[in-house]
Amino acid sequence: MKFDVISTAGEIKEERLAGRTAIVLDILRATSTIVTALACGCREVAPVETVAEALAILEQRPDVILGGERESLLIPGFHLCNSPLEYMQEKVGGKVVVLTTTNGTRAIRRAAAGSGQVLIGSLLNAKAVAREALHTGRDIVLVCAGTRGEFSLEDTAAAGIIIKELHNLSGDNSIFPGSDLAVAARRLGEVYVHNPLQALYDSLHGQKLARMGLAADMEWCARLNYYDLVPVYQGGTITVKH
Amino acid sequence: MKFDVISTAGEIKEERLAGRTAIVLDILRATSTIVTALACGCREVAPVETVAEALAILEQRPDVILGGERESLLIPGFHLCNSPLEYMQEKVGGKVVVLTTTNGTRAIRRAAAGSGQVLIGSLLNAKAVAREALHTGRDIVLVCAGTRGEFSLEDTAAAGIIIKELHNLSGDNSIFPGSDLAVAARRLGEVYVHNPLQALYDSLHGQKLARMGLAADMEWCARLNYYDLVPVYQGGTITVKH
Numbered sequence: 001m002k003f004d005v006i007s008t009a010g011e012i013k014e015e016r017l018a019g020r021t022a023i024v025l026d027i028l029r030a031t032s033t034i035v036t037a038l039a040c041g042c043r044e045v046a047p048v049e050t051v052a053e054a055l056a057i058l059e060q061r062p063d064v065i066l067g068g069e070r071e072s073l074l075i076p077g078f079h080l081c082n083s084p085l086e087y088m089q090e091k092v093g094g095k096v097v098v099l100t101t102t103n104g105t106r107a108i109r110r111a112a113a114g115s116g117q118v119l120i121g122s123l124l125n126a127k128a129v130a131r132e133a134l135h136t137g138r139d140i141v142l143v144c145a146g147t148r149g150e151f152s153l154e155d156t157a158a159a160g161i162i163i164k165e166l167h168n169l170s171g172d173n174s175i176f177p178g179s180d181l182a183v184a185a186r187r188l189g190e191v192y193v194h195n196p197l198q199a200l201y202d203s204l205h206g207q208k209l210a211r212m213g214l215a216a217d218m219e220w221c222a223r224l225n226y227y228d229l230v231p232v233y234q235g236g237t238i239t240v241k242h
Numbered sequence: 243m244k245f246d247v248i249s250t251a252g253e254i255k256e257e258r259l260a261g262r263t264a265i266v267l268d269i270l271r272a273t274s275t276i277v278t279a280l281a282c283g284c285r286e287v288a289p290v291e292t293v294a295e296a297l298a299i300l301e302q303r304p305d306v307i308l309g310g311e312r313e314s315l316l317i318p319g320f321h322l323c324n325s326p327l328e329y330m331q332e333k334v335g336g337k338v339v340v341l342t343t344t345n346g347t348r349a350i351r352r353a354a355a356g357s358g359q360v361l362i363g364s365l366l367n368a369k370a371v372a373r374e375a376l377h378t379g380r381d382i383v384l385v386c387a388g389t390r391g392e393f394s395l396e397d398t399a400a401a402g403i404i405i406k407e408l409h410n411l412s413g414d415n416s417i418f419p420g421s422d423l424a425v426a427a428r429r430l431g432e433v434y435v436h437n438p439l440q441a442l443y444d445s446l447h448g449q450k451l452a453r454m455g456l457a458a459d460m461e462w463c464a465r466l467n468y469y470d471l472v473p474v475y476q477g478g479t480i481t482v483k484h
Binding site: 151156179181184187205 | 395425426429430445
């Protein structure tokens with residue numbers, strides 16, 4: 001079995017995903033938020049690419065919660081921003097969340113166009129998502145959303161930490177890197193696994209969020225294996241795998 | 243002062259290089275070979291992109307040495323392949339070498355189209371090239387040749403080791419990463435600096451060379467700071483900076 005890493009949503013190509021299991025990662029903050037929302041009783045998350053799409057859905061279904069960000073800020077007319085700490089039981093319990101973010105929702109939709117199965121990963125559910133990916137029996141591709149089309153340190157470090165979980169669960173000799181980027185990610189996983197928060201503070205996007213006063217979000221997103229839950233994207237919507 | 247990393251020749255864009263000092267890296271094996279040849283008395287190295295270009299030069303100037311590879315093998319009609327161990331004094335002393343390789347020579351020519359100055363880096367001259375780059379006073383971009391258009395572990399690890407040399411020479415607080423990839427490279431430099439050969443064996447291209455019986459080349463290319471010499475590319479040709 002092989003594992004590979006794609007460093008940005010823009011580099012997703014169908015032939016690199018065909019027949020494989022994709023784990024999509026946007027640590028700051030889309031996939032951390034999705035995992036948190038579903039763990040807090042949200043019924044489903046529908047990732048959409050544009051603000052207009054989200055507002056159109058609200059018009060049809062006034063009971064949905066609109067969440068997301070542009071420039072890391074709340075979108076006018078939306079209920080929630082992209083902070084996982086906003087997606088607690090009292091806000092999202094039993095609800096459908098429609099989410100649009102700069103990098104993460106695009107990566108999920110693009111990954112789904114090519115791969116056999118799309119799982120939503122984060123540090124919060126690293127071990128759970130690794131276990132489920134192995135369970136599919138397919139080659140695994142860790143799809144980093146990236147930041148504005150560029151390599152993202154926190155996504156790649158998280159990919160490496162999930163690769164470490166894959167090795168822990170399956171043994172070093174049963175799963176192999178498919179590219180040098182996959183090897184580099186594994187090494188970065190070894191560097192950061194004992195302090196994932198450091199990867200977030202080492203990243204330029206994390207430093208920007210910290211300057212915006214969002215350090216509590218970063219601490220939340222860095223909680224390794226806090227949830228034992230795997231969100232799956234299928235047919236336009238994300239639900240918890242049972 | 244900032245440092246940045248470009249992960250493949252294909253990602254070189256003029257605006258990322260303009261007014262900066264580029265350090266081009268193709269550890270396995272083009273830039274290691276160039277550094278070795280010049281250290282062994284070669285007068286100059288002219289990197290060209292095609293086999294036809296190289297053969298045309300030989301027709302005009304029968305005294306040049308043609309070197310390079312395609313698929314890591316000797317090119318028909320050429321004198322030397324791309325092994326640094328072939329470029330010793332008795333073969334290249336006093337001579338002009340015309341070199342064409344799959345990734346490295348393209349990266350050098352593309353970097354030259356955009357940047358203020360192009361230096362040739364390798365593990366062999368890591369400290370020397372770091373010192374010279376700082377001496378230019380410009381922002382620094384480490385340009386990894388990559389392998390067939392993909393991220394290369396050995397080039398990125400070498401970039402990270404040179405970044406460590408930059409920090410050692412200038413202090414941590416006077417030079418800053420311009421991107422998350424630059425931070426990741428620095429971390430990989432920390433992982434591999436005490437055993438650079440491991441980076442070569444961890445890379446898929448290195449594993450291929452080892453299977454081809456080229457382990458001696460890899461050991462040579464991993465000799466950290468073996469030479470105190472900086473090749474500079476200018477006007478189509480590479481000579482030693484004095």
